[in-house]
Amino acid sequence: MIGAQTPLKVSIAATAASLVLLLVVFELIRSRRLRERYALLWILTGVVLVALSAWRGGLNTIAGWLGVRGYPPAVLFAVGLLFVILVLLHYSTVISRLSDQNVILAQRLALLELQLSEDRARDEASVRG
Amino acid sequence: MSAEKRIAIVPAYNEERNIVRVIGELRTFDPDLDIVVVSDGSADQTAENAEAAGVRVLRLPYNLGIGGAVQTGFKYAWEQGYDLAVRLDGDGQHVPSELPSVIGPVAAGEADIAVGSRFVAGDGYRPSASRRLGIRLLATVVSAIARQRVTDTTSGFQALNRRALELFAADYPHDYPEVEGMVMTIKHKLRLVEVPVQMREREHGRSSITAFRSVYYMAKVLTALFVGLFRRDVIPLEKT
Numbered sequence: 001m002i003g004a005q006t007p008l009k010v011s012i013a014a015t016a017a018s019l020v021l022l023l024v025v026f027e028l029i030r031s032r033r034l035r036e037r038y039a040l041l042w043i044l045t046g047v048v049l050v051a052l053s054a055w056r057g058g059l060n061t062i063a064g065w066l067g068v069r070g071y072p073p074a075v076l077f078a079v080g081l082l083f084v085i086l087v088l089l090h091y092s093t094v095i096s097r098l099s100d101q102n103v104i105l106a107q108r109l110a111l112l113e114l115q116l117s118e119d120r121a122r123d124e125a126s127v128r129g
Numbered sequence: 130m131s132a133e134k135r136i137a138i139v140p141a142y143n144e145e146r147n148i149v150r151v152i153g154e155l156r157t158f159d160p161d162l163d164i165v166v167v168s169d170g171s172a173d174q175t176a177e178n179a180e181a182a183g184v185r186v187l188r189l190p191y192n193l194g195i196g197g198a199v200q201t202g203f204k205y206a207w208e209q210g211y212d213l214a215v216r217l218d219g220d221g222q223h224v225p226s227e228l229p230s231v232i233g234p235v236a237a238g239e240a241d242i243a244v245g246s247r248f249v250a251g252d253g254y255r256p257s258a259s260r261r262l263g264i265r266l267l268a269t270v271v272s273a274i275a276r277q278r279v280t281d282t283t284s285g286f287q288a289l290n291r292r293a294l295e296l297f298a299a300d301y302p303h304d305y306p307e308v309e310g311m312v313m314t315i316k317h318k319l320r321l322v323e324v325p326v327q328m329r330e331r332e333h334g335r336s337s338i339t340a341f342r343s344v345y346y347m348a349k350v351l352t353a354l355f356v357g358l359f360r361r362d363v364i365p366l367e368k369t
Contacts, residue, residue, distance in 0.1 A: 103193055103197045103303065106189050106190050106191065106193055106197070107189070107193070107197065107200065107201040107204060109189075109190055110167070110187040110188055110189045110190070110201055111187065111201065111204060111205055111208070113187075113188060114165075114185060114186065114187050114188075114205070118185075
């Protein structure tokens with residue numbers, strides 16, 4: 001298998017698909033539906049996918065480095081899975097931060113509401129008094 | 130002693146039936162004590178009933194869980210300049226007549242935080258065997274971490290002075306606040322004492338911890354404790 005290449009048609013299709021992914025990510029950032037800081041992992045994923053698709057000997061070469069015998073595309077699955085896990089982990093940190101911020105906001109809201117209603121009550125009392 | 134500003138923080142989630150009685154008992158017991166009820170996104174009349182009873186109410190817009198609710202009360206007490214806060218639950222299991230025991234050590238300046246324990250005296254409360262095992266396990270773990278013997282790590286009946294309020298207003302664990310809070314207290318070199326108290330069985334509603342979930346609960350608490358030991362502190366340790 002060493003020296004074998006990804007079939008040309010597969011390579012073209014995969015490259016096209018990866019480029020579409022990159023394009024979609026770029027469009028989402030451009031239209032402000034995806035923040036740059038969250039898009040970084042996606043851009044990285046797209047670039048790696050493009051590289052693996054277009055570099056026709058690449059998959060086999062990397063499989064050779066890693067000692068994967070028999071079925072080089074297994075490397076692709078492994079890399080893909082790794083990125084999915086990374087993106088999910090990243091989401092967990094984002095969600096954690098958002099929920100922490102949510103708690104702070106809810107608490108502040110409750111504190112301010114009480115302050116406001118007490119101020120109002122005092123104002124009304126002073127107007128009447 | 131009466132020059133000190135004191136407040137009772139009462140977290141309540143859907144406790145429309147218990148809350149009025151708790152407020153009444155607190156008033157009967159200590160008419161000068163300020164009271165703030167934290168309604169943790171209650172869907173029933175908890176906040177309205179408490180307001181009608183004439184106490185201040187902090188209304189959280191949605192349910193934050195006990196840690197987030199209690200911390201709201203701590204923030205209030207800290208910002209309003211209270212010298213001492215006592216926390217007791219809105220479900221009526223903490224008996225206001227035990228207030229002097231809990232407040233005592235903090236008011237006397239002997240402790241920064243005093244926790245009412247059901248087990249120091251060894252009478253009254255008899256939990257089920259599985260729960261007793263869990264309680265003992267947690268107590269052993271926390272005692273080892275704290276290098277100080279504690280018996281009741283899940284008691285929410287606590288009195289705090291301003292040092293403890295400052296810490297908890299800035300950083301309070303959300304998931305298992307009593308257990309993790311105890312460890313935090315000791316990490317920050319605050320003086321913690323346990324005092325024996327009697328508690329009542331809940332009259333309406335059920336405790337948030339059912340026997341069915343206790344194993345899962347234990348696993349989560351122990352994980353939280355373990356991670357908590359290595360967690361970066363929001364407030365530097367040197368400050369306290």
